[in-house]
Amino acid sequence: MKLEPCTEPFWEFVRALRTDPRVIGGFIETADVTPEQQKRYMAAHWQNYFIATIDGVPAGFIGSVDGDIRVCTHPDFQRRGVASFMLRELMRRFPDAVGKVKMENEASRKLFEANGFRPRYVIYEPDQQGSRRCGAVPND
Structure with a gap:
């Protein structure tokens, strides 16, 4: 397994x-990203991203953008230690980076905790459904 710079x-x-x-x-924010949008984003941030390769x-x-860790393992390579390898290598380069994880993303929570991170x-x-608003009384 190797960690390479995220070149074009x-x-x-x-x-x-x-x-x-x-x-x-598993991502906190989702969006349909066009190839053009990706090129613009990566042109600005590629130095902060890395790719794990196997053979x-x-x-x-x-990657780490503004101190926020962005990590994803391809489904074909999950459960092989790829994410832990990437996280350890990233932390050598960005020791102050933090992981922001959705509460329901159990795999990411386990990844960070297994690598010495603790929730703070x-x-x-x-509520996304808007059923409870500040000051609103629920209809029972």
Whole structure:
């Protein structure tokens, strides 16, 4: 397993994996990213991203943007230690980076905890259904 800089030949891999329906639910924010949008984003941030390869085949990506860790392993390579490898390598380069994980993303929670991270904050957001608003009395 090798960690390589995320140079332009890997940018489409990152976009395709980031929008893959098998993994998209694990991301805090989701969006349909066009190849042009990906090129602009990666042109600005590629130095902060890396690709894990196994025998030359991309297996996942990891990066740190504004101290926030972005990590994803391709489904074909999950449960092989790829994410832990990427996280350990990233932390050598960005020792102050943090992981923001959706509460229901058990795999990411386990990844970070197994690699020495501990939860420090919980972010509360309004109910997406809008059924409970501040000051509203529920109809029983």
